[in-house]
Amino acid sequence: MLLRRQSKRGFHLPARIAFLFAIVSGSLLRAEEFRLSLELSQADRHQATTNPADPHEIKPVAKRPTITVEADSKLTAVWKVTYVAKPPMNDALVHFYVVRIQRPGQAPPPLAPQQVLLESAQTMDFIAGTSTDAKMEIRPKDSGVYLVRLEAEGAGETSAAEMELVVK
């Protein structure tokens, strides 16, 4: 009865299936827009991470990779963002920051300028295989916990790779 009523409105079952398929395939495409890699190193210490292949993967934030260093030591952050989807992406935003947080596992806080040790942002077009990378030095003076996060913002979906920096 219901199906017959919808058919009268032109909403056929094949159209519904096609619509659902488009949503599912669309979300799968978005899942593979960017590959992110992030590394932090200081002397012989090294920590690396990547973004999850599926951005919808539920990952407890308490399990971020962590690197511990002494205050005022010089660290090097290296990251790379590679676009792996097929449709070209215009004016995508790549955002990287190191921000002080209250405790390990805390969700990304609002970026108050005085809490942000380092921040970079860039916009560029991506086609499949295009990449951008950076290498930056930081020297945290104050002890505490910092969130180091790399984001690539595509068509409605943000890919992110993150770790924590503990300064003692």
Place this chain on the structure above:
Amino acid sequence: MNNWSNTGCDCAGLAAPLAGRVQVRSLLKKFPKGMRKSIASFHHQFARRAPQAGRLNESERQHGLVALLVLAITSLLLLPSSVQAEHFRYDLTIDNGREKAHGFADDDPPAMGRKPREVIHVKKGEPLVFQFFMNSNFPHDTIKKVGVLYYIVPAEKVGQTTLPPRGDDAVLQGHFTMDFKPDTGRVGVRQQFHIDKPGVYLARVESENSASDHEHFAAIDIVVE
């Protein structure tokens, strides 16, 4: 222009709009000094004679027209080179909380450019903020795989005309590799830092491999007391 607010990005310091800070270059500054003088005297001559403009004789009119023609041709000849020279726009700042020094675009070679640099005096160990924005100003095409290099390194003196080496004693440094699309291609960095050792330092951001016979940079001298 250097505002990421349209992307919905929660960019802390980088989201601050730079209204009024956009570098405005006077075309007059591009002319050689001698030519600037003659242009000025040319204008001055007409300004003085303006009330009596109706009384100009034929010879004066012809001289004026010739001068105007020479000026127009010279402008046309110089215009392409001045446009070509501007592949990137920069806004570099060092902020000590009391004052802010700015660095704007210059050309390399010569390695240290031709324009004087602003100088900022700071105290050793005090918190400082280094920030720059670099935009593509090349109207024709995307410039691919451009290197963006920034650093703060010790220098010998204020206004130094040779490029100081970049070694392990760099206060901070970083490097990007990215494509710059006309108008919207841009990168920005904001970083807190401090300098413990008194002396003179050079803060600089520069382009690398920009598919040109010259590169661009912006720089500021820092004097740590």
